[in-house]
Each structure stands twice: as structure tokens, then as C-alpha cells.
Amino acid sequence: MKKRLLTLFCLLSLLLGVFAIPAFAAPAFQGTCGVTGSAYRDFNASGDRDALEPGVAGIQVTAYGANGGVVENTTTNADGDYQFSQLPADAEVRIEFAGLPSYLEYGPDGTGSSTSVVFVTCGENAGTIDLAVANPGQHCSGTPDVITTCFRLGDQFVGPNAGNLTLLSVPYTAGSTDLTPPSTARFDGGGSTLAVTQEVGAIWGAAHRRQTGVIYVASFLKRHVGFGPEGPGAIYQIDTANGNAVSLFTTLPASNAGEDLHTPNTDLDSWLVDAEAYDLVGKRSLGDLTMSDDDNTLYAVNLANRQLYGIPVDNPGSPTTYNIPTSPPGCPAAGDARPFAVEFYDGLVYVGVTCTAESTPNNPGNLRAYVYSLNPAGGGFNLELNIGLDYPRGCADESDDPNCETDFPADWNPWTSDFITTYSVVSGDISFVTYPQPWLTSIQFDNNGDMILGLRDRFGDQTGNATYAPTTGGPINYIGFGPGDILRACLNGPNNWVLESNGSCGGITTGGVSNTGEGPGSPGGEYYFEDNLVDFHDEDAMGALLQVPGQPNVVGTFFDPIPINTELADAGLRWMSNQAGTVEQAYRIYNGTLQGIETFAKANGLGGIEALCPPAPVEIGNRVWFDLNQNGIQDPGEDPAAGVTVNLYDASGNLVASTVTNAAGEYLFTSVTDSILFNTDYVIRLDNPADYAPGGPLADWFLTDDNNSEDLRDSDGEMVDGFPTIAMTTGGPGANNHTYDFGFAQDPVVDDDDDGTPPPPGTPTVPTSDDPNGSFVVSGGLRLDKSVDRPFAQPGDTVTWTINVENNSGETVTGIVVTDSVPGSLSIVSASASAGNVSVNGQNISFSIGSLGPGDGVTITIVTQINANPDSLIIDNTAFMNGVSDTARVVLAAVLVRTGETPWWRGPAIAFSMGGLALGAAFVVRRRQYSAA
Template structure:
């Protein structure tokens, strides 16, 4: 082979050669594109890979667009066009407008994501940050992203405080699915006209009781540790938690709150850390019998114990407001908690303006905490005007915590009109330290949530916490909105906030004569908020705690619903109430009825899952980059291996996938896609015969079947042999579970007729059915049932009254049934016993004879439980393409791994090849990031090596010894029907494969930025060439000066 340098500025013959080369280039560039590529970049809040826009169940989140993302469309030769997503996330690139792109297919890349955002999970409406589009244009080429702390699963749970009068084991913390509040009637689903009962309503799950946790208000959730924090709260008549020694400064932690038995402990007691009385003295009576009066607590509401809690965005800090010293406490969520690790900041109390002069220092009452999308903490409070003689100074304040200082960002008078009833005041009133005036509503700003950049504020009625009688007194709180105005926020006015106005305008209730949220409740009044809020990221609804929460039946008719409390759901765009749920009902014992009976609420969003993967493709030019025209390889087996013992070496295969038609594969995500399971424990199903017809005896001679028997003779009745059938319902064994042990158990009858001579031999078989039917009196209904091939033989031996008799192991029988295609956890399983000789039997109690299930036959099954592998954060993994892929007939047979290319350009890691061959397989090692930081950059390129009669041409493009990436390289001549075009890799390499040997080729480079003195090489190809290199000149040129672009 030979290579000749050719300078276009020095010889005519070379100029002719260059003209030929460029005529070929023009041909390659002259095929214009057609069509428009359009789509959107959106926030995929539930990471389902689908853009949800309706805001309805089950996908409540509205996946809004994301602006400022760069979208680039690349043609096969590297030419490109770029757009930036608009405010709604949309983009559109016309490939034929202006300077048209060459014909496709195209590579579409998304870059310049805002800080904190990562690609979402792959799905039907989302791929990775590198996509491929055919020629002719395409719509809905979308890209979903996620900020991990904004992720929430489709159906999360909510937790709320529920207050109990005095001591007791009634629930003080409960949980329930968010969907319970997605219907106006609270999921009662009936056109009831009277309050429902728990037989028709859905009950919440108790996770803490009054004696253990006591009264709390502030709630925070750490999804990285599955831990709820709950801060103590002073409410008249409701005790502090016994677990915290009834401390006013205790913060509790509830680990795994949705488990059958959550682990509850004291996270910190501020009174123990900083001294007795730090959070105020406990004013409750010493005797547990005096909570019905509890007079000392009246004056201390809002002044003793703790207010709001909020977790930092990264989960490392917990913020709490101490109502007694009016400070913000900042605590680490791990490590030691002491006076050195907990910091305290004085919340502003002086110089705060009201509509009638400054608020008295003693009247400033902070309570609320909030956190915006960026992680900024806010503190809210009121001027209580308790030292004044009028209500004129009632004012709400919100500060931004700038650590160590505070900046006032929102303030608004609270002297506006409200809609209560003709017998109560129609305005907020200053704090009073007695309960002499009935239903005297006094404001406490207790919670702050953010809907995008808008602020939602929950206001609680202090009076509702000052009273004990649950069946008369009420808490008339409120729900308000504030919208950004530069660095500050403006409270709603006359039903309007920002650019939106709701039908609450002009009602006379609320700031400026109207209210944004049209709140109402089940006792006919229009105010009833209890101050707790939660805004699930992306949801177009805010959930607020309310008394008499359910105000409509399923027909949409207003109903009366008294002495209950729960949550309501309000549309953030229209202000309308769209759902409700009662945490407790009038019939539930120990509650506070209408009197501020619940507190805050928090959503239990799971930690964002992780997903990894990407693409296996044909790298036709072997440059290690996914060029637009290069296709994926289907049916490649891909394995995921993990370091499960933290020794920095992968040791276990945890997943298996097969590439789809486009060559894509993934592991993990919300459904743990393509991940396996592992044994993680054992479980037991323990059931007894539960009804008369589930144990039966059949005469072996004439086939007659009797049920409702007084006993069961195993398996002869006097001189008559018989079959005995026993059936167990609700067998809690999952399909295909690995059964480790199983047995039947019988209770010997205790009437002196339990044993006959000898030791019978009894054969046990299981009915071979998905869900065994109960026994009937139809002839032979026991013996005629199909049974499993497996059987067990049992010789009972001694038969002792008072000692349960267990059969031999029947594991194989149970395993055969649960392995059936139609078996479902909870189905019924039946067994048939036979074989004892006449007058050689054992007598056991039946369901009827033994007085019910207590002595009835029993089935005990133990099985191994399996857990799903997940892609874990900060874990070492290895993606493997095993050797089986390279055998005859398999997807990678005859293919060679591309050179590993570490593309350093923007988004380069998403389009390069990461495979490293070795040991007969190709692998890519990785270490995952944090939760939700999905990584779709693990790609594998393969090419077909040249045949014996063919060869390849390759080399590099340099600038002073530094490799130049993305330089266009064109190969022509040699009998090629059309030129081949590629681009250099990040380090300047290029390669053309499978070229007929014995031909002469021309290799040409061109760049808009660099000048090449020798831009063409003429190659006589007789063998593989790897040093067809190019070097730039001394200057960097504009396209106008570059002679190669004239």
C-alpha cells in the first residue's frame, strides 16, 4: 500500500484530484432533508416514561415542560441544527429550512439540562438523551427528565396526626392512601344522606397511639431512610407522648411507618439537650383523669412545645420551630445530637409592621415551616395582637431563612372578612387566653407548601386547640395562596393570585373581598381548615386538613357530616374542592370532633428509583460513536452483575435483559425492570377449616358423602373404609413460592373414642386445582377429585388427647398446587386422606364437632420469601454481554467490539462505546450515583471486521499532536458507489472498514474551524492501514477564509 500527500495550492494535478473529491462531497451533501422534528422536554414526576397531562387518577401528576434545554439534530455526516426548548418545554427543528441538513436518519441529542435534573426512566414517551429518528420528520420526539427530590410514585400514602382526648391506645398518627381523598364522598361511594360508618368508609392505618407518641403536629418524611419525624404539640386535653416521658420538646421517629409494626423511638428531646423547659413546661394535669378540663393549657396554646417540622432537600437536616423560645432549630438527621451539633437561630420578633403600627415583640408567634423546589427554607408566623385591645394588628409573616439571617418575603393583614355563620364572628380575632367567647377564631400560620413557585399557606384556628368538648366547639382555619413578585410574594386578593382568578372572587370572604380556594365542610359552614398542608410534586391539587371534611355524596349533593375530621383536596388552578376523606368518623371514640381534631399531613413519596442501560449498535465505521445512520442490534443478551457484599468487586448476577428491535436495554426504574429476585426471609401461612362443608367424609363402598360431621375418622368408620376431605381457604402462599415445610394437623377427639388398635397407614394427596371448591353431598365428591402426582404416607402412632397430631411432611403436595398456572395467593387448597384398614383408624375433631375452628383441621405452610433486586445508589455494577452472544446464530456472531471511545464533548458519554472485551465477553464497569440519577450511557458498539479480501483505512486528525474530535472525514474512489462519511472521535480517530483491497481511495478531511495544508490522502489499499493521519496548519480559520469551504 502507499499514501501520497496532496497540497491543493501547489499542483494542478492535485487540484484536479481535489475537484473530483469535492464533486463527490457535494453529491453527498446535496441530498437534502425533508420534514420537521419536534417534541418536548418534560418533567416526568412519577418516572413512568410517559408524559401525563390530565391530572386524573391514577397519574395525578401533570408533567410540565422544562425550558432552556438544548436540542441538537445531527445528520449522518455530522452536520447539525440546534434549538432551545421554550417555556412549555417544546422545540421544533425544520431539517430542510435555511441551510438544509443532508438526508437522514438523524441523531437527536438533549443537552444543557438544568442543575439537579437527570434523564427519567425509559418508556413509551421517553428514551435517553440520545435518540434516533428516520428521514421525513417526526413529532413527539420527547425527552423526560426528573429532579430526584420531586419524584413521587403514582399512588403514595399520606400521614396525619389525629388527636385523642387524654391517655389511651387510640391512634394519634394514622396513614392512608392518597387515593382515599380523590373522590368528593371520601370513597364511601354511596348516595348517603347521613354520616357513614366504618363499615362503608375506608379506615386509615394506625401507626402510633396516644400513650406512645401523644399529640404531635409537625411532620417530616425522609424517604432515604423510610422515617417519619413527628414533633410534640400542645393541645388542650391531649397528652404528650409517654415514650418521650411527656416532654414538650420531644421529636419522635417512626421507621417503616407502613409496616405491620412500625418502630417508634425518640429522635431527640430538646429539653434534655438544652435543659428543662427549653420548649416550655408541660401544663397538662399530673393526673391522667383530669384531661377533660386541663385548664392550665388554655393560655399556653401556640406558646409551648413545637410547631412545624421540615426536612432539608438532601435529607441531612431537620428543621423545627420551638414555640417557647421562638427559635429555628436545625438538627442533623444522622450522628450525635447535642448542643454542639444542633444549631439555633432567633426568628425575627421586632420591627414587624402591621396595618396599625408595629407588632409588639411579645405578640410575634412563629410556627410554620416550608421548603421550595430549590430547597430554600421558609418560616411563617403571625402577629397575634394578644396584647392589644383590638384586632387591627393581626398580620401574617413569612421569612426566608438565609442562614444565619432571615429575610421577610411576604406579609398580609388578617383583618379581612370571612364566611362563618350568623352566630360567630366573621373576622379573625386576636389571641385570647381564655375560652369565654364561643368559637372565637384566632389565627396561627401553621404550614407552608409550594406549588411550583407559588406559596400555599395553612392557617389553624387557635381556639380549636383551646377547647376540649368535641361535640360543639369548632376550629375555623383557612387556606390561602401567595404568588411571587420578584424576590417577594403577594398574598391572594379577591380570589386572584398571579395570573389566575377563581370563582371565589367577590364572595366577601378573604383578602380583598374574595378567596382563592373555595373552602367548605360537611356542617354547612364555609371555613374549616385545620392548618395542615401537603403538595405532592407535579400534582395539581393541594391536600389540606379539615374538620367535617366530607361535604358531598357521590352524586355531588351537599350532605351533613358532623364531628369528623380528615383532609380535603383542592384544585390549584380553579380553587375548587375536588376530593375529601375523613380520618375519623362521628362513631369513633376518643376524638376531638370538630375541635381541631387532626393536625398536619405529609406525603410518603418513595426515594426515586435508579435506572441504567442504553444501547447495543452496529458501529459501521468502527469509530466508537453512535452515528445517525447506525442501527441498533436486537436480541443481544445483557446481564447485570452487582457488588452485593461491598468488597468493591461484582459477585452476583442481579438482572438479565434482551435488547429490543432498536438495540436498547434497561435495568431498574419504578418497576425494577429486568431485575431478578433473591431469598430474603421466610413466611408462614396458618389456616384452619373455617366452615362446616370444608371437612367431609365419604363412604369408600357406596360413595355417599357427609358434611356437618361431629368428628372425622381417619380413615375408617368401624368396619367401613372411607375418604376424608379437608379444605382450607385463604392459603397465603404466593404462586411459585419455594415451600420449605408443610403439614396438616388434627386435634384428637377427647371422648374416649380416639384410638383403635394398631397404627394405620394413611395416604395424603392434594387436590390438583387452582382454587379447590367446597365439599358437597354429591356422590364420590371427595374421592373423584383430581389429585397431585405427589403423595405422602402418614402413620400417626400414639394419639393423645390434648396434644395436636401433625402429619408427615406434605411439602411436595403443597408445592405442586402453588406451582399451578392458575394458583393465586389466598386461594383454597384441599387434601384427600385415604387408606386405613377397617377397625384401624384415628378419630379427630371436625369443624362442627369441635365447636368451630379452634379444634378443626389445620394447614401450616412455611415458604421462602423473595425480594426484588433494585438498582441501588452508590453501588458497583458491571454490565455484561456474555460469550453466548458470539456463538453461531446469535446476535453478535462474527462481530468485533468497537474501540472504546471516551467522548469528552457535551453529551459524549451518551453516544460513545463503553465495552471492554475480555474472557470471551464484553463488559462495562460502573458505579451508580444517588437515587434518581439515572444513567443511560452504557453503550456497546460492534462492527464486522474486514474479510480476507477486504481491508480497512484508519488514522487520526491532529492539531499540534492533540486529537481533534468531530472533524468530517470522507472516503471516495475505489469503486464505491457513493462516498462514505464519518466523524473523528473525541480523540481524533476515524476508521473505514470492509473496503475491497487492491483499489485506490481518496481520504479527505474538512472542518469549519481548522485549516489543513494537506487535506487529502490518496491511498493504494493492499492491506489494513491505521496511520492515514492529518495535521492542521498554524492558524484557525473562519469558514470564509478556509479554502476548503469555498
């Protein structure tokens, strides 16, 4: 790197023969105008706002003027909207977005989204300035595959069901949106096997780590179904990037020592009884799983000890445990509180607990569901939702029975350890039986933050499809019905959810209003009113839910999912509209009529559900600009540097990607198109020699200093091996960083006649001393040279003045005294000298150097701060020594005015308004240039 100094002296004069600088008056703005915009969640990282992407409240939005002061500030409202109305018309401002909650990241730069710093001219190019933000844990682009678990009767290692699928994936677009009879084939097909019975056994909870593609599934206690090879506390992992290889992830203590969770089974008849498991359903093994937003912690619910486990995915042997509340309000006994559901959402872990009312078997009024939140960074559980479950639900099975609400009701009952056949229909050796027991097994959040609850019928997991009573070996074959439910709780202010009532929630009323008494609120309408099979079942949900961010429907597991009443004893998925409560799409996973008793028909044959969404992309940038006042800050009115080559290198120096700054001076690298990796070291360099050659976008410009200010707006580059460079490390998925900026400066052209036009090349200058670089030389060999560390500054800035005295004669010089009268616009911070004595008296400083031998020198340093209201916008500070003087100058940034797009010899031209300068005042301009050589 080479640096050249070009010193230009100009003598400025007016008709007046005295030195006078008039007070600066800021120009009045010609009116005001407004800018509007929104902050919104960009679920698919498109940079454009889609219809279901909600606004984000509480984001700070600030507009700054050219002098760095705040012009106007506000925060986004409940809908994510903001508005400025007092911006200066036709003047550029810098708008900054800040104050994001910890779980959100800035979204990608796109046609419908700015970065966190944007420059606009109100009334010219402002338009609508929107900001995309995102929670990386909620990113989902396109239509992902969906996974769910499937149960198989009996022993999982030997027998007829060994080797059958128990974990499968289907496309989000699987099945059909044509829900009309007669064809049903369109609802089948398209699934892929991920794991089979002998690999994992009975499983329910499912989670997915986006960065690696690994799926985690948790063991589950279901009567008539055996565990996998590692028992009731096992969590397995399926590596989709490695041929769906299955292995043990970790094991939790999910049963009591020596306890048999299934009756020892030696043949199929033994599995059809399985008496030991009946009462332990919901009380042993594991519940739901969820992954943290950062992809680093798997959360699991242990049903045996009623604890939440936070398991580091890279160190599963060291989990953190949390005691889930066991005495929720309104629940009659601690033993009645049974947790299961868990969901990570916006930095918090939400846990679902059911008050089973088991201690009060004749009082269904004690049945309740609770949702607690936990901040894993610290603190205990907070109760977010507390709802009663003693609401009407219609019939578990109608079958032309006008008294079905009495004979075969779907209303919830307290949990029981007894096998109750009160509600049954017997036909020969077949008995259709139901005894619905509520179990909160799933918590999901709609795009707008509304809560969707999945309720599973515990009785469906206590029974099977043509299995025996838990006390006998026959002769009756019981076909269990497990009618679950879907409920919606809508946000009514921050962290305040209100349960649906009579088919209405959050200002939306669906077609389920007043729907024959099948939901909370009088007279009993139901929001998701098509969670049924017309003429057969008023409820047929299985309690597992999935809300893919940005999608209009919630996906759930259902028995008889095809809404055509000729297809019975099936199970699969339904897509339920969050706006209308209707079925929009259906897919059949198993056909109970064809596959027989092994798949459980209407008795909860499916488990949990999860989407295989990819990790959120990461994007880095952002801007190269001309820092006209050399303060290292992107000020309004400073031009972008377009056409600059920006290269990205890995830690080994290999070129990864290259781009060119656009008209706004912006550059971007992204994992989508440039293959940059998460959590990886990179180097950004502006190292194209042609950019610095004559005619290049950076010709005659030098890298400005990093002022160590707010990263959003400052310059970050450093000169390394002759080129501007930023060393950085990418974050994890979705951790976009648009703060890697380069500022370039260039000292201004002097407008010596104040006509707004710089002088032409070759204009002669008037010398002010006999020294080539502008220092005053005293006869006798003493030399005085005064300089300042920055030619431009702003009120409040610290400015350092340096005075060098050298003895260039061949003799010792004595009696040397240097004085400095600091202008009133400056406050003295400190004064020091490398030799001699210093005396400060008000604004006057005296340096008694004494004597200097031949070739000796002294350096004097004066540190000052510019006052908040300086007397002038041009501050001269003069040092005197033995009858001679030298002056250095600081110009306040506000004096800069734009003079044209095409400069006469470099960059954008800048003029100084110099009216009122006195005859003999010297103005020194130093131009620096860096070359690649």
C-alpha cells in the same frame, strides 16, 4: 482475549499519472424540516406524560450533525416546549438534553419520553421528542396511604384515653366522592393505627423517609393534651417495616429550663383547666417536619427558640441550625414573628412565619403571613411571599343567626394570652366560643408550582370540647371553634407568587368569586370556597395540607368534613379541587357525637398530614452502537447494535439481570423489574460468546476506545477478562443514568472502483513490498515501518505518527537519516526519537540516527493536530530513509458514506470515495477482531 491483524493492500489508480486529491465539497442538504417536543415532570415515573404533569422551562436542547457540529440549539420555554425548524431533511441528527437544575434527574425511558440522547431523522421518524425529568423527592406512584395525627384529651399514659390511637393511616381513596345525603357510613372506615398515646403523646408534624419507610412525628403543645414519654422536644420514629415499632429519634431544646408547659395534672378536672399551656400554644414545643428530596435530612421547626433544624437521619445528634427571621417587613415587633410551617421543595427549604400582631392587640391590620426560602447548601433566608391576613372570612358559626358576622365572626384577630369570650353563645352551662387567631402551619406546592397555604386557628388549640376556662374549674363548659383557612398563591414568573384575589388565581376563577365577602381581594371571593359547612360554618379547615404530586386535589384536615349538615362535631379529611375550589372527596376520622369530649370536636382535633409515597425507581442503561469512525462518540448515521446480550452482575459476580438490546441498540435495567438496589456497585458486561461468533451481532467488531469525552455520548466499556465491561455504582432513588454505552468499531471495506459496492470476498490484492505486513525493507537489512495511532479522525483531533527503524542485518549500519515532510493539513505538536538527534524546520523534520548495531532499533514519534480547515479529507504522511519510504494515512470521518444494510462479510458496509487518487498510492486497511477465547 486474542487480537488478529489482517492487512489488505489495494493499488488504486486513475487515468491521470499524477497524485491529486480534489478538495472535498460537503453535499448540500435537500431542504430543512422541524422537530418539536417538551420537557416535563414525570411524577409517577411512567415514562408517559399525564394531564397534570407540567412542562419544565430552561432545559437546553441541542441537535448535532454527523460531523459533530451544532445544527441547531434552543431551550425549553415556560411551558416546557421547544422547536427545531432548521434540521436537515432526511438526515439523522443527535439531539441532546442538558442543563437540568440540580434538583431534577433525568426521567425513565418510556413511550412518552426519550433518554438524554436520542437519534432522529427529521421527516422520517422524528415525530415529537419529549424528555421526562423528575425530582425524586416528589415521586409518587398510584394512590399512597395518607397519615395524620389525632389528639386525645388528658394524660397520655393512664386514664380513659391511654392506648387510643394518635397516628393513623388511611388509603388515598378512603371515604367517598358521593357527597350527597342521606347516608354517611360511606365516609368512615379503612384506617390503620400506627401509634398510640402512651408511645408518642401529642404530635403534629409528620414526615416520611421513602427508602426505609420510617415515619417521623414531632411533639406538639396543645392545651388539654399531654406530651409523650420524651417531652416537648421529642421527635419519634415509627418503623413501618418492623411492625410499626416506635422509638425516640432525637430531642430538641423546645422549652425553657424548668418550665412547665402543662399545669401539673393529677385528675381529669386538672386537664380540663390546664392553665399553663394556654398562652404557650405556638410558642413552645415543635412545629412542622419535612424530609429533604434526597431522603437524608429531616427538617424541624423549634417554636421555642424559633430555629430551623436540619437533622441528618443517619446522625441525628449533629443537626445544623438556622436562625429563622424574626423581624419580617411590616411586623411591629420581633416577638410577634412565630414560625411553624416547613416544606422542602425543589432543593430549597420553605419556612412559614406568622406575624401574630400580639404587640398591637387592637390592630388586626398588622396580621401577616410570610414564606421564606433557604438553600441549605449556603446562603440566608429569602422572602418569597408576604401577605396580609386582615381580610373578611364570614362567620365561624351561622346557626340561623343573621348577625353572625358580628356575634360569631371568623375574621382573624391578633394573638392573645387572655381567654376572650367576646364571641360566644351561652346555653345553660355550655358556651360555644371562638376567637380566631391566624397561624401559618402548612405550605404545599401544586403540580405547576403554585403555593397552597394552610392557616390553623390557634384558638382551636387553646380550647377544647366542653373544657373549662384556663382560669377556673367551671361551671361553664366551653366548646371551642377553630375555623382555619386555605389560601392559594400563584406563580407569576419564576419565584414570584401572587395571592389569590376575589376567587381568582393564576388565570383561574372558581365558583367562589364574590362569595359573600370570605376571602382576599375586593369584594372578597374565595378560591377554595367549599372549605365550609353550608348553613353552619363559613370556614372549617384545620390548617394541615397535603399535595400528592400528580394528583388534582389538595388534601386537608377539616372539622365537619362530611358536607352534610346533619353530621356535626366530627373531623377528618377533604380533597379540595385545585382547579375548581370544590370538595371532591371526604373521609371522617372521628365522630364527635359518639366519641364525646376526648376527640376535641371542632377545636383542632387533628394535626399534620403526610403521604407514604414509595422511593422513585432507579434505571440504568443505555446503548450499544457501531462506532464507524472509531472516535468513541455516538455520531449521527452510525447504526445501533441490536440483539446484543447485556448482563448485570453484583460486586460478587452473581448474575442479577439479563436483557437484549432492542432495535435502537438500547438496553435498560430498573429497580422495578430487575431488583437493582440504590447506591450499590454493579458490573455491566457484554459476555455472551454467541454474540461474537459468526452470525452474531458483534462478529468481527472490536470495542472502540473511550475518548474520555462527555459521558452522555461516548463509549464507556473496557476489556476485562476478554469481554467489554463497565463497572458502575447506582445512585439514590430516581437517579437514572443512561450514559453506560458501548461502541464497537471495524475498519472499512475498500470500494476500489468507487461504485458504492465493496469488492466480493476473495478479490486479489496487489502487493506493495516484499514484507508480509507491508513494511519496506532496504537491501542491507534496514527496515522502515511507519504507522498512525488512528485511521480515522476529525479536524482538531490529535494524531500520533510512529516510525520504527530496525537493523535486521548482522552488521552495524552507519549514516542513518530519516526525514519526514509533514503535510500542510497538519500542525506539528512535537517530534522525538529514542536515540539520535531531531531537527524541525517548518513542516520538515530530520532525524539523524547515526549507527545501529545488529538487531538494534529506534522509535520516532511525531505528534500532530489536524487543522480546522484541512486541504484534503485523506492525509498521507511519508517517511524517507536512505532512498526508501513508507506512508501512513488518516481519513477524515466526513468521507464515510453508507452503502447498504447487509455487508458482504461483516457489519454495515462502508465505502470510501477515492476519486482522484494517484497511481502507486498504497491504502492499508487493518481489521481487528476480539474473540472470547
